[in-house]
Amino acid sequence: MPAxxxxxxxxxxxxxxxxxxxxxxxxxxxxxxxxxxLPGATLLRLGRRDLIAAGVGPALAAASTAT
Incomplete structure:
Protein backbone atom coordinates (compact mmCIF):
# COMPACT_ATOMS: atom_id res chain seq x y z
CA MET A 1 0.00 0.00 0.00
CA PRO A 2 1.51 3.42 -0.93
CA ALA A 3 2.31 5.85 1.83
CA LEU A 38 -11.09 40.88 -0.46
CA PRO A 39 -14.59 42.37 -0.40
CA GLY A 40 -14.40 45.03 2.31
CA ALA A 41 -10.83 44.31 3.45
CA THR A 42 -7.26 43.60 2.41
CA LEU A 43 -5.69 40.38 3.63
CA LEU A 44 -1.95 40.29 4.26
CA ARG A 45 -0.38 36.87 3.60
CA LEU A 46 2.95 36.13 5.25
CA GLY A 47 3.87 32.54 4.55
CA ARG A 48 1.30 30.40 6.35
CA ARG A 49 -0.09 33.41 8.25
CA ASP A 50 -3.05 35.48 7.04
CA LEU A 51 -3.73 38.82 8.73
CA ILE A 52 -6.95 40.80 8.29
CA ALA A 53 -8.37 43.94 9.86
CA ALA A 54 -11.83 42.57 10.63
CA GLY A 55 -13.37 45.59 12.35
CA VAL A 56 -14.74 46.21 15.82
CA GLY A 57 -17.32 43.98 17.46
CA PRO A 58 -17.99 40.26 17.31
CA ALA A 59 -20.56 40.40 14.50
CA LEU A 60 -18.34 42.46 12.20
CA ALA A 61 -15.29 40.29 12.96
CA ALA A 62 -17.26 37.10 12.26
CA ALA A 63 -18.59 38.47 8.98
CA SER A 64 -15.13 39.65 7.88
CA THR A 65 -13.38 36.36 8.58
CA ALA A 66 -16.10 34.34 6.84
CA THR A 67 -15.25 35.79 3.40
Missing amino acids: AAPAPAPRVLVATAVPVERDAVAQAFPGPADELP
Missing part, protein backbone atom coordinates in the same frame (compact mmCIF):
# COMPACT_ATOMS: atom_id res chain seq x y z
CA ALA A 4 -0.27 8.54 2.48
CA ALA A 5 0.57 12.02 1.23
CA PRO A 6 1.68 14.37 3.99
CA ALA A 7 -0.99 16.69 5.33
CA PRO A 8 -0.72 20.29 4.12
CA ALA A 9 0.79 22.74 6.58
CA PRO A 10 -1.90 24.51 8.61
CA ARG A 11 -2.65 28.19 8.02
CA VAL A 12 -3.15 30.70 10.83
CA LEU A 13 -5.68 33.56 10.58
CA VAL A 14 -5.02 36.63 12.74
CA ALA A 15 -7.97 39.05 12.89
CA THR A 16 -7.39 42.55 14.27
CA ALA A 17 -9.76 45.49 14.70
CA VAL A 18 -8.08 48.06 12.42
CA PRO A 19 -5.49 48.08 9.61
CA VAL A 20 -2.86 49.87 11.75
CA GLU A 21 -3.06 47.05 14.29
CA ARG A 22 -2.87 44.41 11.51
CA ASP A 23 0.22 46.11 10.07
CA ALA A 24 1.90 46.22 13.50
CA VAL A 25 1.31 42.48 13.94
CA ALA A 26 2.70 41.85 10.44
CA GLN A 27 6.00 43.45 11.44
CA ALA A 28 6.56 40.59 13.92
CA PHE A 29 6.90 38.10 11.06
CA PRO A 30 9.85 37.92 8.64
CA GLY A 31 9.54 38.57 4.95
CA PRO A 32 7.34 40.78 2.81
CA ALA A 33 3.57 40.42 2.93
CA ASP A 34 1.47 39.69 -0.13
CA GLU A 35 -1.66 41.85 -0.26
CA LEU A 36 -4.83 40.07 -1.34
CA PRO A 37 -7.87 42.33 -1.85
